Amino acid sequence: MSEHRIWEGTIRKLWPTETDTFRDHLLRLDKDARRMRFAHGVSDGFIEDYAARMNDMGSIVFGYFVDGEMHAAAELRKLGDTWGHEAEAAFSVERAFQEKGIGTELMGRVIRSARNRGVHLLYMSCLAENAKMQAVARKHHADLRFEYGEVIGEIVPDDANYFSILAEAVDDRVGYMMAVLNIQARLSAAA
Numbered sequence: 001m002s003e004h005r006i007w008e009g010t011i012r013k014l015w016p017t018e019t020d021t022f023r024d025h026l027l028r029l030d031k032d033a034r035r036m037r038f039a040h041g042v043s044d045g046f047i048e049d050y051a052a053r054m055n056d057m058g059s060i061v062f063g064y065f066v067d068g069e070m071h072a073a074a075e076l077r078k079l080g081d082t083w084g085h086e087a088e089a090a091f092s093v094e095r096a097f098q099e100k101g102i103g104t105e106l107m108g109r110v111i112r113s114a115r116n117r118g119v120h121l122l123y124m125s126c127l128a129e130n131a132k133m134q135a136v137a138r139k140h141h142a143d144l145r146f147e148y149g150e151v152i153g154e155i156v157p158d159d160a161n162y163f164s165i166l167a168e169a170v171d172d173r174v175g176y177m178m179a180v181l182n183i184q185a186r187l188s189a190a191a
């Protein structure tokens, strides 16, 4: 699990048991952010189903946490049953946490994870009006093209090397400890 201190919060990968944490973050997205994230307005029920399928889709989900609560997500999804040549990424940052560099940082983590899994082409799609997402993608050297009201971003990750694999492994170890602490804090609060 990946973990770094970002301003007042931290980033780490989610565990398969944390679908509720993912769901609660997505439910906090306002109407506009939901439309930007899913390319159309979505109901609470849609989000509940979507988050519950996090493990079925075999996605890697990074979360940005403040005081144990998740306020942003980055999803890296396989396009097929196994990690192959291509993958897809999606991002969501709650309104109060936007424009603080969190989306940019999350995209960096996703690109590194894609790279370490042999992905050579990473797709990101967003509405044509989504200037913020396009700005983040440009910062990571995405090639952007406009298609039917959407923008498709293509990023070509570098090949994995010893350092990229080690960096992800180190983040995962620290993230594991942080996840355990989060779970303990939640259990204590619930008791």
Ligand SMILES: CC(C)(COP(=O)(O)OP(=O)(O)OC[C@H]1O[C@@H](n2cnc3c(N)ncnc32)[C@H](O)[C@@H]1OP(=O)(O)O)[C@@H](O)C(=O)NCCC(=O)NCCS
Binding pocket: 032, 033, 034, 036, 037, 038, 089, 090, 091, 092, 093, 094, 097, 098, 099, 100, 101, 102, 103, 104, 105, 125, 126, 127, 130, 131, 132, 133, 135, 136
């Ligand atoms: C798109 C999103 C993920 C970006 O996350 P974020 O944490 O706000 O992004 P960052 O703070 O890292 O970067 C935002 C950049 O957009 C720039 N920006 C903001 N408004 C802009 C505009 N109208 N035009 C161009 N650039 C803009 C900011 O200046 C910043 O760039 P900078 O760091 O070079 O100054 C977030 O806004 C979000 O979750 N939106 C709703 C869901 C969504 O759109 N998901 C994407 C579809 S998958």
